Amino acid sequence: MDPHLLRTFVTVARTGSFSAAAAHLGYTQSAISQQIAALETDLGLPLLHRRPVTPTEAGTRLLEHAEPLLLRLRAARADVLRTAALPAHRLTLAASPLALNTRLAHRLARARAAQPRLEVTVRTCSRDEVSGQVAVGEAEIGLADGIAAPSDPLRLPDAGPITTTGVSEEELLVALPADHPLAGRVGLRLADLVDARWLQTTLCPVRRLRDLAGDGFRVALDYTGDDVHTVLNLVAAGHGLTLLPASVLPPSSVSASAVTSAFPASAGRGVPLSAPRLVHRVELLHGALPDGPAARLAADLSG
Incomplete structure (x- = not known):
């Protein structure tokens, strides 16, 4: 399969429009249509419904492969070019x-x-x-x-x-409202919190908790941003629990007057996660x- 045709297919599928894909890629709309037709002819299967523009079953399967393939091609190009790159400041x-x-x-x-x-x-x-x-x-x-x-x-x-190296690990805390009945505990087990209401965040995806401790972990609110202040405010207001690294919020064992965290105690408290043994890495x-x-x-x- 031609990578250029794959890129066009991914762009059309993601934008849901031949004209939007044409504007994004700098082609005419007729050129986009010809490229999609060429890819469909190569595979012998329709990849896109036309009205509305959505992937067929075959197109959905191709999308699962196409984006990682295109990323690997771009990564290969970048890796080769790094060998000739001059030191930059x-x-x-x-x-x-x-x-x-x-x-x-x-x-x-x-x-x-x-x-x-x-x-x-x-x-x-x-x-x-x-x-x-x-x-x-x-x-x-x-x-x-x-x-x-x-x-x-x-x-x-x-x-x-890509070379990966672990550079930091710290304790995880269960983030709770300051007046939560469990806020005074010395530690909490994740298995004991499967019936609690949780925040779905990019910082702590609920699916990861389910991988670790099984089913449960009801999503009470889905927050799609990445601002930790907002997450703490949602926790403090009772919208749900989450896991955060210890450096982000004060532990429940520290009195409010002794808290030196960057966040006030009213923004929530943290109880160490005692089991399973997990860290923020x-x-x-x-x-x-x-x-x-x-x-x-x-x-x-x-x-």
Whole structure:
């Protein structure tokens, strides 16, 4: 299958319009129609319903393969070009919402102090987007965070030849309203919370909890953003529970007057997750880095 035809198919399927795909890709609408027809002829199957423009069953299956294939092709191109890239002092660091924690922010500060000419742009995106941006060369370095067993790697999408290194692990807390009946507990087991109401967030997907502890974990509210202040406000107002790293909110064992967290105690309290043994893990991602500022920054962030 021609990658150019695949890219056109993915764009039409995602935009739901031949004209929108034409505008996005810089072709005429008739050229888009011809490319889709050529792909359908190659496979011998219709891939798109025309009115409205939606994938057929075969088209849906092809979409599942096409996007990872196109990503791998872009990653291969970026990986080859890195071998000839000149050292640059302007770098992009892609980071998922809770990846750049206090410890890593201080490491970044020390790295910049050691390289005064270094200019770093920090770009926040989803965990899966971090690996994709690193793979295709849109970011030289990435930091991805997620929930994992101690020392276990994160489940990141296969985006090509990327080096991953664990750079941070910290305790997970169950985030509760300050007046919640369980807020005074020393620890909580995830299995005991399957019937609780949970927030569905990009920071803590409910499907991940189900993978770890079985069915249950009702979604009380779906929050599609990545702002931790908003998540804490939703928790404090009783919209649902979630899991957050210990550095984000004060533990319930600390009195309100002694809290030194960046967030007030009224924004919610945290009870340590006692079982299963899980941590908030951050991994450093990068492709092949020639000796230079990017390689030194990666080494500094590693520890």
